[in-house]
Amino acid sequence: MDNKQNRKFLPPVIVLALFLLIWQAAVRIFDIDAYVLPSPASIVKQGLNDWSSLLQHMKATLGITLLGFGIGAVLGFLLAALLHIIPGAKAGFYPLLVLTQNVPLMALGPLLVIWFGFGMMPRVVLITLVTFFPVVVAMLTGLTQCDPKLMNYMRMIGAKRAQLFWRLELPSSVPHLFSGLKIAASYSVISAIYAESIGSNKGLGYYILLKQRGFETAKVFAAVAVIVMLSLILFGAITLLERMFVRGRVPSTSSRLRRKKGEEAS
Amino acid sequence: MSYALEICKLYKSFPGARRGDEPKQVLANVSFQVNDGEFVSVIGPSGSGKSTLFHLIGGLEKPTSGDIKMQGRSVVGEQGHIAYMPQQASLMPWLTVAGNIELALTIAGVAKAKARAQAEEWLSLVGLAGAANEYSHVLSGGMQQRVSFLRALLSPQRLMCLDEPFGALDALTRMHMQTWLLSLWEADRRSVLFVTHSIEEALLLSDRIIVLSAAPASIIHELHVPFPRPRSEALWSDAGFVAMKQQLYELLRPKSEVFT
Numbered sequence: 420m421d422n423k424q425n426r427k428f429l430p431p432v433i434v435l436a437l438f439l440l441i442w443q444a445a446v447r448i449f450d451i452d453a454y455v456l457p458s459p460a461s462i463v464k465q466g467l468n469d470w471s472s473l474l475q476h477m478k479a480t481l482g483i484t485l486l487g488f489g490i491g492a493v494l495g496f497l498l499a500a501l502l503h504i505i506p507g508a509k510a511g512f513y514p515l516l517v518l519t520q521n522v523p524l525m526a527l528g529p530l531l532v533i534w535f536g537f538g539m540m541p542r543v544v545l546i547t548l549v550t551f552f553p554v555v556v557a558m559l560t561g562l563t564q565c566d567p568k569l570m571n572y573m574r575m576i577g578a579k580r581a582q583l584f585w586r587l588e589l590p591s592s593v594p595h596l597f598s599g600l601k602i603a604a605s606y607s608v609i610s611a612i613y614a615e616s617i618g619s620n621k622g623l624g625y626y627i628l629l630k631q632r633g634f635e636t637a638k639v640f641a642a643v644a645v646i647v648m649l650s651l652i653l654f655g656a657i658t659l660l661e662r663m664f665v666r667g668r669v670p671s672t673s674s675r676l677r678r679k680k681g682e683e684a685s
Numbered sequence: 686m687s688y689a690l691e692i693c694k695l696y697k698s699f700p701g702a703r704r705g706d707e708p709k710q711v712l713a714n715v716s717f718q719v720n721d722g723e724f725v726s727v728i729g730p731s732g733s734g735k736s737t738l739f740h741l742i743g744g745l746e747k748p749t750s751g752d753i754k755m756q757g758r759s760v761v762g763e764q765g766h767i768a769y770m771p772q773q774a775s776l777m778p779w780l781t782v783a784g785n786i787e788l789a790l791t792i793a794g795v796a797k798a799k800a801r802a803q804a805e806e807w808l809s810l811v812g813l814a815g816a817a818n819e820y821s822h823v824l825s826g827g828m829q830q831r832v833s834f835l836r837a838l839l840s841p842q843r844l845m846c847l848d849e850p851f852g853a854l855d856a857l858t859r860m861h862m863q864t865w866l867l868s869l870w871e872a873d874r875r876s877v878l879f880v881t882h883s884i885e886e887a888l889l890l891s892d893r894i895i896v897l898s899a900a901p902a903s904i905i906h907e908l909h910v911p912f913p914r915p916r917s918e919a920l921w922s923d924a925g926f927v928a929m930k931q932q933l934y935e936l937l938r939p940k941s942e943v944f945t
Contacts (some may be wrong), residue, residue, distance in 0.1 A: 572775040575743040577765020578792050595727045
């Protein structure tokens with residue numbers, strides 16, 4: 420297992436290390452000004468200098484991200500279930516739902532501030548609106564595309580509508596739900612940063628705006644690194660949950676292939 | 686006299702694919718009965734409406750005309766009266782083997798704890814105790830079908846409908862499965878309606894064989910299988926068995942092959 424993990428993680432780590440080395444060398448050799456492009460070393464240094472402030476803003480960002488993501492995920496899940504269960508609801512609402520995704524965040528953000536004031540509310544609402552869509556789409560796909568063989572079996576043995584939903588459609592949509600959640604997780608961090616840049620006095624979005632205006636480019640980069648880590652942690656947490664819920668049930672293609680190879684070898 | 690299953694003058698046609706097309710007649714005047722504790726096979730060329738027949742009995746569709754009765758009561762359009770084993774095992778991949786059996790029983794109205802206990806008891810009875818907590822994707826095709834059969838056998842409904850249950854298995858596994866099913870069924874005679882393509886399989890397992898014509902399906906022959914039980918594969922070389930096999934083969938031969 421350790422070996423396999425290494426093999427998977429090693430190549431991108433090597434590429435990243437090479438990239439940072441070249442970057443560091445280029446800044447040194449071409450004598451680039453720090454406000455244009457700071458070196459990786461100075462980004463780390465400046466980031467550590469300002470760590471307590473970064474940490475505080477990160478906590479604020481994490482707070483609204485989790486809140487918005489959580490509400491969005493739950494709403495998305497419920498809406499998908501309702502659209503699926505109520506006959507005709509999907510046909511009526513789904514196309515309109517897709518239309519709403521064409522409203523640019525640039526227009527929506529300031530509107531939300533006008534409607535909900537300068538508190539946490541407009542930010543959380545924005546993240547929720549962004550998050551819930553991929554969850555609805557993935558979940559609806561899962562609910563409608565369950566195996567027709569299993570559906571036929573369940574109906575033949577006399578499963579009622581509610582039993583079809585709870586014992587067949589819902590469990591078979593779990594893998595879809597998780598792929599929706601993963602997409603929603605990265606969207607939620609990005610939209611949190613955007614929301615903080617338009618009507619807020621805390622959070623990494625606000626921090627970046629502040630440092631940009633002061634030409635402290637190294638700190639902007641440091642904040643970006645923190646945001647990337649935040650996204651990765653959120654993504655990792657969902658992947659972990661997915662393994663707990665889905666492992667051993669629907670094998671991924673790769674593990675199925677591995678087993679086949681094992682069979683051939685033996 | 687009431688039967689486990691009574692099919693009376695059943696007709697079924699589907700509307701044509703396009704407007705103005707003739708409706709497609711699938712079943713035409715099909716009537717037969719399954720007695721309590723009897724194993725009846727339905728055999729016919731592919732596309733002869735055997736699946737439609739099952740959908741009608743299962744209540745997923747309604748006949749154009751005719752009646753379906755169980756224990757003397759009409760069950761047209763009603764679901765939940767049969768235990769069912771489909772051609773593909775159709776185990777829920779997110780449930781363990783025991784969980785799958787439990788699911789089938791709870792949907793049939795058995796209490797959860799009792800369903801669980803029964804699943805575990807029977808799995809160990811047939812030597813599958815080790816697989817009780819496995820997920821279906823690690824099982825072989827034959828093992829999956831054993832679980833699928835157990836699931837139908839343990840369901841409380843009086844009639845079991847088996848829809849070409851061994852059609853997707855290789856010949857050797859299929860033979861093992863036939864004798865395995867035979868041993869279990871002969872110990873606990875449920876009423877069975879069995880659909881198959883295989884003449885040998887029908888002869889080995891059944892008390893009676895109903896031969897359907899090509900679409901629209903109607904009954905062209907009914908055959909009592911006289912061999913005593915318990916039966917075994919030794920029957921395959923029995924002279925009577927071979928003669929009946931030949932007779933059924935003639936009945937099922939497509940008309941166009943007469944010239945070859």
